[in-house]
Amino acid sequence: xxxxxxxxxxxxxxxxxxxxxxxxxxxxxxxxxxxxxxxxxxxxxxxxxxxxxxxxxxxxxxxxxxxxxxxxxxxxxxxxxxxxxxxxxxxxxxxxxxxxxxxxxxxxxxxxxxxxxxxxxxxxxxxxx
Numbered sequence: 001x002x003x004x005x006x007x008x009x010x011x012x013x014x015x016x017x018x019x020x021x022x023x024x025x026x027x028x029x030x031x032x033x034x035x036x037x038x039x040x041x042x043x044x045x046x047x048x049x050x051x052x053x054x055x056x057x058x059x060x061x062x063x064x065x066x067x068x069x070x071x072x073x074x075x076x077x078x079x080x081x082x083x084x085x086x087x088x089x090x091x092x093x094x095x096x097x098x099x100x101x102x103x104x105x106x107x108x109x110x111x112x113x114x115x116x117x118x119x120x121x122x123x124x125x126x127x128x129x
Contacts, residue, residue, distance in 0.1 A: 004043030004044070005037060005040050005043060005044060005045070005046060006044070006045050006046070007033070007045075007046050007047075007048065008045055008046070008047045008048070008067075009047075009048050009049075010047065010048070010049040010050065011050050012050060012051060012052050014052070016050065016052055016060045016127060017127065017128045018060050018105070018125040018126065018127060018128055019105065019126075019128045020101075020105045020125070021101075024101045025101065025105075025125075027094075027097075027098065027101070028097075028098035028101050028102055028109075028123065029062065029123075031094040031095055031097075031098040032048075032062070032064045032098065032109075032121050032122075032123065033046075033048065033064055034094070035064075035094075035095060035121060036048075036064045036065055036120060036121070039119075040066075044066075045066075045067060046064065046065065046066070047063075047064070047065065047066070047067045047070060048062065048063075048064045049062070049063050049064075049070055049074075050062050051063075051074065052127060053078065053124075057126045057127065058126070058127035059077075059078075059107075059124045059125065059126060059127060060124065060125050060126075060127050061074055061077060061122060061123070061124045062122060062123050062124075063120060063121075063122040064120055064121055064122070065112060065119050065120015065121065065122075066119050066120060069112050069119040069120045070120065072112070073110075073112045073119075073120050073121075073122050074122060076110060076112075076122075077108060077110060077122055077124050095121075098123075102123050102125065105125055105126075106125070106126050107123055107124050107125035107126065108123065108124055109121065109122070109123040110122055110123075
C-alpha cells in the first residue's frame with residue numbers, strides 16, 4: 001500500500017475450526033481488515049490476531065486494529081461486548097452485514113471500547129469440537 005501500512009498476522013499454534021458459510025465468514029473477516037485499513041489513516045501497522053479461549057464453549061477470537069488496543073479489545077468480548085459501532089464512516093453496508101452474519105452463527109462482533117472506538121474491531125465465534 002502506498003500509505004505505508006503493514007499488516008501483521010498472529011495465529012494460534014493449533015488449528016481452529018468454526019462452523020459457518022465459508023464465503024460469508026470470509027467476507028466478514030475481509031470487512032474487518034478493510035475497515036482497519038481505512039481507519040488507520042496514517043503509516044503504521046495493523047495487527048490481525050486470532051486466539052482461542054478454552055472455556056465451555058470454546059471461542060475463536062479475531063481482533064483487528066492497532067496493537068496497543070488489542071488486549072482491551074479482546075478482553076471486552078468476554079464480559080459483555082460493547083455495542084458495535086455501525087457508523088464507521090462511509091455509507092457501506094459491509095460492517096452491519098458482517099455483524100449479522102457473525103451473530104447468526106452464535107458469535108459477536110464489537111468495536112474497541114472506550115474513547116477510541118475506531119481503533120479496531122473484533123469478532124468471536126464458537127469453536128467446533
